[in-house]
Amino acid sequence: MPELPEVETTRRGISPHLLNQSVQQVIIRNRNLRWPISRQLANDIKDQTITSIERRGKYLLLGTDKGTLIIHLGMSGSLRILPCDEEVKKHDHFDLQMKNGQCLRLHDPRRFGAVLWTRKSPETHKLLSALGPEPLSEQFNTEYLFNRSRQRKQVIKTFIMDSKIVTGVGNIYASEALFLAGIHPKHAAGRISQTRYAKLAESIKTVLEAAIEQGGTTLKDFTQSDGKPGYFKQQLNVYGRADESCTSCGTKIKQLTLGQRASYFCPHCQK
DNA sequence: AGTGCGGCCTGTCCGC
DNA sequence: TGCGGACAGGCCGCAC
Known part of the structure; x- marks a missing residue:
């Protein structure tokens, strides 16, 4: 079950592969997560360049000029960097395929995870706006x-x-x-x-x-x-x-x- | 406003 | 050995 340290480690692991890379296409294989993945999301993020990869609590935030992709791993979610043509497995829900041939793939058997898109600054998003301070920050004392x-x-x-x-x-x-x-x-x-x-x-x-x-x-x-x-x-x-x-x-x-x-x-x- | 809990899901484990 | 049922677990959203 991904706790904050796993999410942070995931962030560090995927960052070098995604940062400054552009999105070729999004593939939604199974929309059923905690909330259904928006079909519109594919159009929103296509051709965007990932300019930042941050973490807020257990939420991963992939920033672009047009908006932010919010990913939560729930309790069984995992992200991996793979070649775009890598064989698809059961419970693979979502691909973010990059123009360099790499792909960020979300696998989540129990479907408690989430993939969301917001055009606003992410901290104003409903799911993030009420969150308390980061435990590793100085505000948490x-x-x-x-x-x-x-x-x-x-x-x-x-x-x-x-x-x-x-x-x-x-x-x-x-x-x-x-x-x-x-x-x-x-x-x-x-x-x-x-x-x-x-x-x-x-x-x-x-x-x-x-x-x-x-x-x-x-x-x-x-x-x-x-x-x-x-x-x-x-x-x-x-x-x-x-x-x-x-x-x-x-x-x-x-x-x-x-x-x-x-x-x-x-x-x-x-x- | 603070607090507790239902519900979403499926792999794993346990007992029969 | 096979099968069914209980359980875990993040966390939103509702009820009190």
Whole structure:
């Protein structure tokens, strides 16, 4: 499942192949994603040159002079750079074929992803305008988290997974960051001290940065057609480790459901 | 306004 | 071995 680090690694992987390249044509093989891919999109982006490739939360933004292509990978989406004539596989939804013969291909079995086009500046798009700060930015800091959390009755795990609070912290890294910060996932967000929020902000940045760093070294070549899409799994301390021993103290990791999401924590290390 | 949850999908896993 | 059902998971959009 692509979390922010995978999306960032994808961004870095595809950028050199697409930047300053022009679109030959768009092929929509299966419109069915979270929202149907617009048929008009093919006309909008044809002949445009990709001038920027950015990331906002887990959204990838391919900028042109006429507008921006917004891509979200959902939970099973992957992007690869391939020759345009590469064999099409099941669940290949979308091709952005470039004039240099390279192709950006979106593969998404569970169809939770999205491909959208906007003529406006992307930050004003409905899906992006309400997003909180980037977790790796300076705006995301102790004071910000502390201030936003006051009066909140919500548990801390769902609070940090709220995209309006901070964008891009998914289920895996929410659990991992709380473990690193020593905070119980069920703790009320409004009752956590500023000191502990300092630790939490730092922990969120640390786990995401470590995963991005590892992505850079373990990721498969984005231009290869065989093998895995290229996602990687960092060594995780708590996520998916119910009933296993805590890497720090040996206590059995526990699992509970918060906001309909599996959550993992060490009952000894996290209070 | 804050909060919780339904729904979209299919590969994988589990039990019979 | 084959089959059916439960489940995971991002996150919008609605209901309260």
